[in-house]
Amino acid sequence: MTGLAKYVARRLLYMIPLFLGISILSFLVMYAAGDPIRIILLGKPNVTKETVDALKAYYGLDKPIPLQYVNWLWNLLQGNFGRSLYAARPVNKIIGSWFLETVKLQLVSIILALVISIFVGVFSAKRQYSKLDLTVTSTALFGVSMPTFWFGIILIIIFSFNLGWLPSSGAYGDPVKWWGDPVLDSIAHIILPAAVLTYVSLAQNIRLIRASMLEVLRQDYILAAKASGLRERSITYRHALRNAISPVVTYLGLSLGGIIGGAPITETVFGWPGLGRRFVDAALQLDFPVVMGITVIITIMTLVANLVTDISYAVLDPRVRIE
């Protein structure tokens, strides 16, 4: 187990420069357009220069950019994300509950997508070029061609407006309809957004698992297992899948950023009170501290997700731990 611990420690160290890199990048490009106060006041000619200067001093924007970055980072390390330019509240006070809602939605759909895609991918690979296999592969290409938000809109039109089965927006709201049970209420609210997110990552996952399984099933040791009379199911799931899953796990880790980054779209369509939708609101208002704060949180979420991926990768495949 010490090998694994060392491995985790190395991955943790590797994250520090990554985090610094992404924060500098986003800070620089964001502020390269000019200082936020000036941009916000572009269409408002009646603000006096004194007011602008006072605002700049209040938010520390009168200092040189490198110093602003260091200040911002220093505050960040103490858990202080700065003040929202609009809400007049510290950013970390408002971010907490959004964060939990986003994690809830993402976790449900990542797990669902993984489980479903393993079954479908394995099934499809075992019957390569069958009717079912062709249906799965072409549906997958169709899936990656569809705008996520449009799929969500279609589901809302069908299931919320025409059939009236599920709520069209929010994460909770009318428990009365669900026999006064808040749990059933939140399940009803999560079904549609989770279905959209699951479907989106499903397409890629299935294509990958299928390809990876096809390669493993051709190996000699599978033939040997068959020859020694092991049951088909045991060969597929215990011997083949364990080896086929490693590249999929790597890919999943790489794609987590994209999945988390896609949150603004799904959350906006379904009015989900999470980080993504707040990010959209803050970015439209040019609320820089909130935008930077959410970017940092999303970055950390991605890093943690990657760490978890790396660890499970190392658990699945002991060769990885030695480098």
Add this chain to the structure above:
Amino acid sequence: MSGTSKARRGASQWAVAWRRFKRNKAAVAGMFMVGGLIFVAVFGDFLAPYPGRPHPGALRPLYDGEASQPPSWKHPFGTASVGYDVFSEVVHGAKYTLYVGFVATFITMGLAILVGSITGYFRGLVDDALMRLAEVFLVFPTLPLILAFTRVYTVAAGTTYWNVMGVNIPVGLTIVVAILGAFGWAGNARLIRGEFLRVRELEFVKAEQALGADSRRIIFRHVLPNILSPVIVVSTLTVAYAILSEAGISFLGFGDPNAITWGQMMQENFIDIRIAWWTEVFPGLAVLWSVFGFNLLGDGLADALNPRLRE
């Protein structure tokens, strides 16, 4: 892909690829879908019954008392609550879709080829640094950053149109496209780098080096022409990706209100989905048509040009 056996039959590698492409039904379907999109984009003004916004004629259905109407013979895709004909707007949107797809891909591929060539050819320290950077771009959620930058630079730009030789180019849309292109290079650069590493070890490149050719000649005359087919394939897929991304960005309200793209239409009408589903369904179908077309075409080209790229 020198294809000596094919040369005997007197066919170039492109003719061989075309033969292989024609046999692939999905690829041909993709080609026709993309062809249809280009046709609509070019002849949009003749096909659409109403002019596009901001032309005042676009709102004629409103003055005729025909706002928020479901699809009919007169308005095949219905009308929006603001009062324009959805079919006409979808037709006018096609040219923006092509603009987005091609310009973003041009920028992405330009950067990807630049980075891919430098890292794949020179390797060493530059390679390490640039590939770490590519990793950051690949792993991190780029959409939020793209949204923030788009908003900041669109507001900072101020103007709405650039007049280039009598054609009005929407500034906001161009900024969206430029940022989209600038963020998409990493995956493609890695792929091109891989191709570079493969080709530069081939005998003819070694021979050229032995003959004393300089790096520029080797890169431009020998390596790049040999990786043309993967570049064509990923470019096609990148067009699909760019169209899809722009639709999402515009839908979230970060697009250009002066360029009515399909995503922009869906953003405007989102509040009306309960009363006018057709204003959302048809622009979305148009996006799906284009993206699916480019994806099918890209997959077909991959099969035809470079069987090695397929699993």
